[in-house]
Amino acid sequence: MTFGEQPAYLRVASDLREKIANGSLPPHTRLPSQARIREEYGVSDTVALEARKVLMAEGLVEGRSGSGTYVRERPVPRRVARSGYRPATGATPFRQEQAVEGARGTWDARSEQEEAGLEIAARLGIEPGDRVMRTRYVYRDGGEAMMVATSWEPLAVTGRTPVMLPEEGPLGGCGVVERMAAIDVVVDNVVEEVGARPGLAEELLVLGGVPGHVVMVVERTFYASGLPVETADVVVPADRYRLSYHLPVR
Amino acid sequence: MTFGEQPAYLRVASDLREKIANGSLPPHTRLPSQARIREEYGVSDTVALEARKVLMAEGLVEGRSGSGTYVRERPVPRRVARSGYRPATGATPFRQEQAVEGARGTWDARSEQEEAGLEIAARLGIEPGDRVMRTRYVYRDGGEAMMVATSWEPLAVTGRTPVMLPEEGPLGGCGVVERMAAIDVVVDNVVEEVGARPGLAEELLVLGGVPGHVVMVVERTFYASGLPVETADVVVPADRYRLSYHLPVR
DNA sequence: TCGAATTTGTGCGTATGTATC
DNA sequence: GGATACATACGCACAAATTCG
Numbered sequence: 001m002t003f004g005e006q007p008a009y010l011r012v013a014s015d016l017r018e019k020i021a022n023g024s025l026p027p028h029t030r031l032p033s034q035a036r037i038r039e040e041y042g043v044s045d046t047v048a049l050e051a052r053k054v055l056m057a058e059g060l061v062e063g064r065s066g067s068g069t070y071v072r073e074r075p076v077p078r079r080v081a082r083s084g085y086r087p088a089t090g091a092t093p094f095r096q097e098q099a100v101e102g103a104r105g106t107w108d109a110r111s112e113q114e115e116a117g118l119e120i121a122a123r124l125g126i127e128p129g130d131r132v133m134r135t136r137y138v139y140r141d142g143g144e145a146m147m148v149a150t151s152w153e154p155l156a157v158t159g160r161t162p163v164m165l166p167e168e169g170p171l172g173g174c175g176v177v178e179r180m181a182a183i184d185v186v187v188d189n190v191v192e193e194v195g196a197r198p199g200l201a202e203e204l205l206v207l208g209g210v211p212g213h214v215v216m217v218v219e220r221t222f223y224a225s226g227l228p229v230e231t232a233d234v235v236v237p238a239d240r241y242r243l244s245y246h247l248p249v250r
Numbered sequence: 251m252t253f254g255e256q257p258a259y260l261r262v263a264s265d266l267r268e269k270i271a272n273g274s275l276p277p278h279t280r281l282p283s284q285a286r287i288r289e290e291y292g293v294s295d296t297v298a299l300e301a302r303k304v305l306m307a308e309g310l311v312e313g314r315s316g317s318g319t320y321v322r323e324r325p326v327p328r329r330v331a332r333s334g335y336r337p338a339t340g341a342t343p344f345r346q347e348q349a350v351e352g353a354r355g356t357w358d359a360r361s362e363q364e365e366a367g368l369e370i371a372a373r374l375g376i377e378p379g380d381r382v383m384r385t386r387y388v389y390r391d392g393g394e395a396m397m398v399a400t401s402w403e404p405l406a407v408t409g410r411t412p413v414m415l416p417e418e419g420p421l422g423g424c425g426v427v428e429r430m431a432a433i434d435v436v437v438d439n440v441v442e443e444v445g446a447r448p449g450l451a452e453e454l455l456v457l458g459g460v461p462g463h464v465v466m467v468v469e470r471t472f473y474a475s476g477l478p479v480e481t482a483d484v485v486v487p488a489d490r491y492r493l494s495y496h497l498p499v500r
Numbered sequence: 501t502c503g504a505a506t507t508t509g510t511g512c513g514t515a516t517g518t519a520t521c
Numbered sequence: 522g523g524a525t526a527c528a529t530a531c532g533c534a535c536a537a538a539t540t541c542g
Contacts, residue, residue, distance in 0.1 A: 044512050065527045066519030177499055192495045196446030196464050196488035198309040201260055212307030214446050214464050238446035245442045245495055247333050294531045315508045316538030
């Protein structure tokens, strides 16, 4: 059916969006099912599906297979402390990435040796092809994934030491600064470069979103006496979290 | 075709994404048309369409009706230093927001008195309805707008002083820290909370993007002896800039 | 200038797998 | 187990924009 106006799926999406905005469909309620949308709006299955997809891409609703499509709560974004300072709430960060307000975090990690590519070599100040330890992390905050990270450490620094594998040994999971201290590498500086972009399908599969949801990316590099000893990409969904930097002035 | 693995449209999207990443499909080139994707990957029309939609949501490609689907250009992001440290390049920041690599910046500003709303009052630790000076800035970097900001200062702090208007007087345009110092307010801390979201139409009108482009939002608050003396929202297009934090460890 | 071919975007109907209730 | 609902997938049709001979 051509209307000469807006596509049908956008009309349906707009109507449902309005019902969400004015509170007629409050958070946690179920949208009309695809079949009911088809009936109520007199549209086809495809149009009903497309309309739901628009709202999902906007982050307003979330589809649960087999159950329904639910209005999402507009979450008050939580702060992730990024500067060694403790948030005012008095949470006890036992690791930098864990410093979320009131969080009780867990994580998975998987390490693998590889050769440094162009970009990683540049960030670590080594030659492309030099061997590095790559570790992929998934951080969870009370069950749900909140952050994925990939870190690279030059084996020239950690190779043949007890801390070569970030998650093994007595210092497993202790954080870069402590692990480096154990091999007499004194980390004294960190540079974090914050960017943001639409998330990739793989990332959002893990973080619980749909392709296109905005993520923040922190490129973090730790330095010891001016030399990079670790670099990492940290990816956080932007609709649920904020990065909090507390800095002294001058 | 069920694979028990990844959905077909994600497989196709991943493959095309890889071709974009490794330069085999450079910016401004055309993706294979939907019909060709269908043939090359042996998938249906729907899968080819869905795969293109994923890449469009990720901002990697853009569809032009009647013409094709084109790989978008990815500008190399420039760094904006966000701490008292100078970037290694040796740029001379004459003001915090100006500390862009190699930038020659200018700005416009317009100030107005108003009553603090709920959120601003909370951020400044004052009562809603208390009077504040609101200033809107547009920062330009060599002609093109790179950043818009809105700042709020409580008139309880700056009222009836020479620095009440941020851009007037002998200290006009000098930065919050210097202006506050002139009235014996010693700014000693700053908190920056970084978030990101799709840009609003009005923001992107100024910043020169298309609707849907991602922006980063920095909520910055300056403190003097624990009391907020200025707060601001800084909006930066995420495709062109990165926020660079250089922090000491411990 | 015209028209044909191509390509995207929208839309329809249907089928199947699988998660949830 | 059965019913419901979402997610994926196939095939087709057509309008509008673009390209090109």
